[in-house]
Amino acid sequence: MVELQAGGGEWFCALAWARLPGEQGRQADALEVLVPYRATGWWTAFEAAAEMLEGWGRIDEAIEITRVRMEAGxxxxxxxxxxxxxxHGRAEEAFTLLRTGSTTLLNNRGQLAALLARHGRGNEAIDLMSVQANARNGDDWILHTLSDLCSDQGRPEDGLAHLDALAAARAGEEERDLHSIRLPLTAARDGIDEAIAQARSHPEGTTWYTAPHIAELLASRESSP
Structure with missing residues (x-):
């Protein structure tokens, strides 16, 4: 039944059916099941094939089929x-690719920052996102990414400095989304109690919006040694 459904275009059945021969060492048969789906250019099928190849230790082939789809745009x-x-030991190639050429889109900067952080280069990741934060002042996802990096790298004061500069540029006003970004940084630098006090003193400190942030801070305090 699974084989029939796979042949009829049922993707999840096809994926399950492909894994069976793969687990039996029949790798060519496993990949063959995915051919009709890959022929459409559907990324999910290419991703599944790459994962299989990587799992079998065929790293160069996994990289190659992914590269082809990347270059196809x-x-x-x-x-x-x-x-x-x-x-697979080629991190510098990945960093270079995300930094240069036609791949300088903003989202790629976020990917590059995440890769840098995962490979022990968190300070470089912070520097990268700091440039983006300065260039696109007030873009919340950039500030979230930068703040998370600052927290993870033990540099909450740098994240807070960016938020302070943004608030100053807005004549001291701080939107509630930015205030929520500030709270975990404050907790890391000044302690959880101070962050809770700031949350409660905010103009929206008694509203539904702030409640989950306070609850998260309280939970962090309870779980602290």
């Missing part, structure tokens, strides 16, 4: 390709 292939490179 598929928006999701770049991230998979650079992660594959990084996982």
């Amino acid at each position: 598929h928006p999701l292939a770049l991230e998979s390709y650079t992660r594959l490179l990084a996982r």
Whole structure:
């Protein structure tokens, strides 16, 4: 039944059916099941094939089929390709690719920062996102990424400095989304109690919006040694 459904175009059945011969060492048969799906250019099928190849130790082939889709312009292939490179000792190639050429889109900067952080280069990741934060002042996802990096690298004061500069540029006003970004940084630098006090003193400190942030801080305090 699974084989029939796979042949009829049922993707999840096809994927399950492909894994059976793969587990039995029949790798060519496993990949053959995915051919009709890959023929459509569907990224999910290419991703599944790359994962199989990687699992079998056929790293160069996994990288190659992902590279082909990346060069064809598929928006999701770049991230998979650079992660594959990084996982298999070619992190510098991944860093270079995300920094240069036609791949200088803002989202790629976020991918590059994440890769740098995962490979012990958190300070470089912070520097990278700091440039983006300065260039696109007030872009929340950049500030979230930068703040998370600062927290993870033990540099909450740098994240807070960016938020302070943004608030100053807005004549001291701070939108509630930015205030929520500030709280974990404050907790890391000044302690959880101070962060809770700031949350409660905010103009929206008694509203539904702030409640989950306070609850998260309280939970962190309870779980602290």
